[in-house]
Amino acid sequence: MAEDIGPPLAVGDVAISLRGRDRGTVVLVWGILGGQRVAVVDGDVHPLRRPKPKNVRHLRRLGRSEELAHRMAVGERLTDADVERALAPHRQALEGLKGEGGDDDGQGG
Amino acid sequence: MIVLRTERELEILRRAGSITAGLREVARRAIRPGIRTRDLDAVVADAIVLAGAASNFKGYHGFPATVCVSVNDEVVHGIPSDRRLEMGDVVSVDLGAVWRGYHGDSAFTVALGEVAPRVRELIEATEEAMWRGIEACRPGNRVGDISAAVEAVARRHGLGVVREFVGHGVGRAMHEEPQVPNYGSAGTGPVLRRGMVLAIEPMFTLGDAAVRVLDDGWTVVTVDGSTAAHFEHTVAVGDPPEVLTLEPDRPLAAAGDGHG
Numbered sequence: 001m002a003e004d005i006g007p008p009l010a011v012g013d014v015a016i017s018l019r020g021r022d023r024g025t026v027v028l029v030w031g032i033l034g035g036q037r038v039a040v041v042d043g044d045v046h047p048l049r050r051p052k053p054k055n056v057r058h059l060r061r062l063g064r065s066e067e068l069a070h071r072m073a074v075g076e077r078l079t080d081a082d083v084e085r086a087l088a089p090h091r092q093a094l095e096g097l098k099g100e101g102g103d104d105d106g107q108g109g
Numbered sequence: 110m111i112v113l114r115t116e117r118e119l120e121i122l123r124r125a126g127s128i129t130a131g132l133r134e135v136a137r138r139a140i141r142p143g144i145r146t147r148d149l150d151a152v153v154a155d156a157i158v159l160a161g162a163a164s165n166f167k168g169y170h171g172f173p174a175t176v177c178v179s180v181n182d183e184v185v186h187g188i189p190s191d192r193r194l195e196m197g198d199v200v201s202v203d204l205g206a207v208w209r210g211y212h213g214d215s216a217f218t219v220a221l222g223e224v225a226p227r228v229r230e231l232i233e234a235t236e237e238a239m240w241r242g243i244e245a246c247r248p249g250n251r252v253g254d255i256s257a258a259v260e261a262v263a264r265r266h267g268l269g270v271v272r273e274f275v276g277h278g279v280g281r282a283m284h285e286e287p288q289v290p291n292y293g294s295a296g297t298g299p300v301l302r303r304g305m306v307l308a309i310e311p312m313f314t315l316g317d318a319a320v321r322v323l324d325d326g327w328t329v330v331t332v333d334g335s336t337a338a339h340f341e342h343t344v345a346v347g348d349p350p351e352v353l354t355l356e357p358d359r360p361l362a363a364a365g366d367g368h369g
Contacts, residue, residue, distance in 0.1 A: 001166055001177060001203055001214060002185045002274035002310055002339070003284045057170075 012069020019058035043083030113304030121211045126353025128160045128206045129213030146178040150189035162206040177203040184329045184337040196222040201339040212283045215354040216341035235313045235338035238262035242309040246350035256293030269318030276310045310341035
């Protein structure tokens with residue numbers, strides 16, 4: 001049975017969590033942990049000082065923040081507000097989709 | 110971390126491999142037009158029990174069956190169903206067994222009846238690529254040497270190389286390090302050492318290499334609908350490399366002998 005390495009996720013990618021307590025939340029890929037795991041942050045429940053390890057199978061890539069990817073690549077320090085700002089458009093897009101469905105069950109955390 | 114197997118572990122892996130080879134023969138004999146892929150699954154499931162082994166696919170991350178049967182544009186991880194195989198189908202079967210805690214993993218593709226020459230070429234090239242990859246499983250080589258050897262065959266035949274699914278280490282888990290992509294550069298990646306056991310498994314497509322996973326969460330299909338092929342053996346790195354899943358060392362009915 002072939003090993004699923006999925007569409008590779010890169011630092012700076014924006015993804016939605018498909019599994020776990022944070023299911024449905026939009027996160028930023030902050031680090032690559034090797035194997036099938038990456039570290040993600042969302043600027044809130046998982047701030048930069050406490051990234052969450054996550055199996056890549058449990059994430060779906062939504063897009064990418066070129067700005068943050070670049071800033072991380074050059075070693076610039078980010079703030080949680082930066083992360084929130086970068087994720088906001090993706091969250092809004094998802095909310096829009098939900099809104100069309102008529103039902104909004106909120107984000108929990 | 111890449112685990113190096115002791116000779117004692119290799120002995121068990123050889124057994125797991127020969128049981129898997131027997132299962133492959135069982136599946137190969139059962140494949141014919143008219144059989145449901147579900148029945149193919151049942152035949153192999155019975156053979157595993159007969160061998161005194163267990164399925165390593167069933168329940169793996171929730172996979173619901175003993176074998177993967179992937180037809181035509183399905184690349185890998187097809188779930189057995191009521192679908193009946195037909196003349197002209199290209200059928201990939203991926204199967205394995207776990208014996209005393211160690212895994213065997215193998216796959217093959219066959220065409221039922223006459224198929225277009227280009228489809229025949231796809232199947233033959235995918236198998237050839239597997240053997241080229243196996244040839245590279247020698248101490249001192251690198252994982253990238255395997256990848257490059259496999260990829261070169263695809264390039265020569267103008268075939269797509271699936272990138273999202275890869276070969277892997279095999280041992281106490283079905284998927285161990287290192288990952289063995291079917292694309293890459295010679296001279297890169299981890300150095301191969303005696304005691305490493307790897308699943309070499311090219312997945313090639315007739316058209317574009319892009320794949321997607323169906324809503325069942327498993328079945329991987331080509332995005333453009335083109336036909337795919339998949340071959341796999343579990344191999345111990347050596348000089349020469351040792352193909353653990355090559356052949357059953359005794360009739361499957363007797364495979365449980367000496368167990369427990």
